[in-house]
Amino acid sequence: MASRRSKHLLPGFGLTLGVSMLYLTIIIVLPLLAMLLKVGGMGWPEFWRIVASNRSLAAYRITFSSALAATVFNGFFGLLLAWVLTRYSFPGKRLLDALVDLPFALPTAVAGLVLVTLFAQTGWYGQLLEPIGFKVNYTQLGIIIAMSFTSIPFVVRTIQPVLEDVEAGYEEAAKTLGATGWQVFARVIWPTILPAFMTGCVLSFARSLGEFGAVVFIAGNLPGLTEIVSLLIFIRLDEYSYEGAAALAFVLLLAAFLTLLATNTLQSWQVRYADRST
């Protein structure tokens, strides 16, 4: 203990370590452990039967492909918003900047209710879209829209600061050397913001994978067609199939771990990148 004290100049190590450990153990680690025990106790064949059943496989496919599509949309939309917010000034810019965070502030259940109403046959958007053949509610398109909506801020907020830091001088220099606006973007700006862009996309993807509240309202929840993994867990729970719920929850937890790992790797890449460029 004495040696530790000399190592740490500032006070509070013992206190904060104790409180943090205790709290994190009770609130986060212990519940996760309970689930892992449940999964551990069920045996490999049983586990495999559940996670590799046709219905589960279909649910992964729908969840992952929808999250991917939502992330692609958010990549474009996020880049556009971040670009406009950092590069141009126009009336209402601050309002737009504040609005970007709306999907984080608005409860997901409310978002789901609003989206399903907007895209209903008689809704504000539905009555325009349905006649031209776009059915959103209770289709995979609905899942994608719900996932996009709830994860819009990620890409914007991760690239915004980086875009702000890209020195205007570089761009000006490139322009005086005769580069077109597009060339400047592709050669100078894009490589700089790429790591942040990727981080934002991974965060957006992770959030989409786990989205529940908004999706259940607008997805048809049809097994094999519009049933996401989170919902299947919920159904298994209701069916009293705790093994089923635990095994699927474990799969989602694993996916969460992997995305967390990916973000950390990307972030350290980003830091290295920033170090090199300065």
Added chain:
Amino acid sequence: MTTRVHTRSPAEITLIGLAVVLSALILVVPIALIFAYALREGVGVYFANILERTTLHAIGLTVLTAVIVVPINIVIGICVAWLATRFRFRGRQLVITVIELPAAVSPIVAGVVYLFLYGGQGLLGPVLQGMGIQLMFTVTAIILVSLFVTAPFVARELIPLMQQQGTEDEEAALSLGANGWQMFRFVTLPNIRWAIVYGAVLTNARVMGEFGAVSVVSGSIRGQTNTLPLQISQLFNDFNVTGAFAASSTLALIAVVTLILKSTLESRGWQ
């Protein structure tokens, strides 16, 4: 950027136009829809819907949950951030990963793990029930899962900031004879207070809106363990769409206030 006085290029106009139109369609219209539907049967019906006993109780319960969860998160957030940014020790990265984890997992998983721990057939549930303590399907369970899902929010704001600020000011204060509390109160806290408020605002928004995790552990008892998002979903299932939107409007209002607060804080923080 302010020095740039120029005529806008076609590309600039297109991009701004596209961003504004898309944002209006995706972000503004939904908010407008909530209030339009909530008020479509008149102000009288709107207030009758909000003041309905079970909806009013849901509002109260949601506020109570936030009042308990937000302060706990602030204290723990500061604690973890202090630990992770002021000391180097083995397991530091693990602490950061663990507190980040809830942000990455599906809220349904959050609910499920609590059921497996405290449910009647769970790991600790039977022991607790033997002692007469019932956690699942009570307000306590709602608060616990809310603590789980919001655990990262304050710490996440504080860790990068405190990392960046370094420890020199605090060490100086100590060498001038301040004790630990004085150092924290007069040196650390003024530097991080806006980040704390910012994290608290985010925590609050998430607590009030949490749906998936809460729906697993609440038992959905009207007028007892129904939070606002659950109440909204039940009203919708009862074919009471106007009532659902009236209840939603209270949360939408909170969302708008959150955004205003956040944007004010940001501009303050930059100065």
Added chain:
Amino acid sequence: MNKFLATAILAFGLGTPAAFAQPTDILNASYDIARELFEAENAAYAASGATVTVNQSHAGTSTQARAILEGLAADVVTFNQVTDIDKLVEGGAVSADWATQFPNNAAPFYSFPAFLVRAGNPKGISDWGDLAADGVQVIFPNPKTSGNGRYTYLAARAWATEEYAGDEAQIEAFLTKLFNNVPVFETGGRAATTAFAERQLGDVLVTFEAEVLAVRKQLGADKYEAVIPSVSFLSEFPVAIVDKVVDSRGSREVAKAYLDFLFTPEGQEVAAANFHRVNDETVAAAHAADFPAVRLVTVEDAFGGWEKVSEEHFADGGLLDKVFLNQ
């Protein structure tokens, strides 16, 4: 502030309430489609001079039974099937003699599976056999979580047993086709109704007559039609006191008084007005015009009692699992 918080915590039931002598509120865990019924019953109960507040929780009844075994503190259950109460008996939450504690096997009202179709009945659905036809989409809740869904299974099986003169192979073929016509199994009866009415899924909704009539009244008689099949299955809705809960809360008396009310003429009148059929003769006679005549088979006649049904049909790997492949 602290005092406010303490009061608030108490008011919201954070503390363990075992210490209160006279609970002023009880919780009724009920089936999914009974939302409107118990809203009306509870209002009538309050009007009759009762001072206790009755809180409601609604979901598929198997889901409710699981929640109670997990610790949901429901003082009384008003379910739609005996098998779910038996689950509570097995779990030690309800005493084995629950059915004798109230009249009529503790069932204040009953209903049966009937059909709701879209205006004009475009698929020409008139009986159970039509539900298994090619190109017909049927909506009913998940039999694993909902008593409503299990009644649908039993009613369809009862019809098929008569139709195919007990030939098990033909019965199973029919049921398999029927289950294959279901695009989504919602976990509760109300969610199934929402799928049919709001999401416009399916050609026919199979649910209790009570829900069929209520939905038609609420969402428009011009949009939906009720179809009564040639034969259906008597669905008595049993009630019981949850001993484990009332003993720890000391709420047995108020719980019993509440359930007793459901059997009084006032309680029966409310049920009939909310499209549930009742046993009280005067009330039933007054509402005779609302309820068409129907041939109902009982669990004893068709399947030899609930115990046999549980063992043969609903146990893991039982007859239900043969036709309901939900993996």
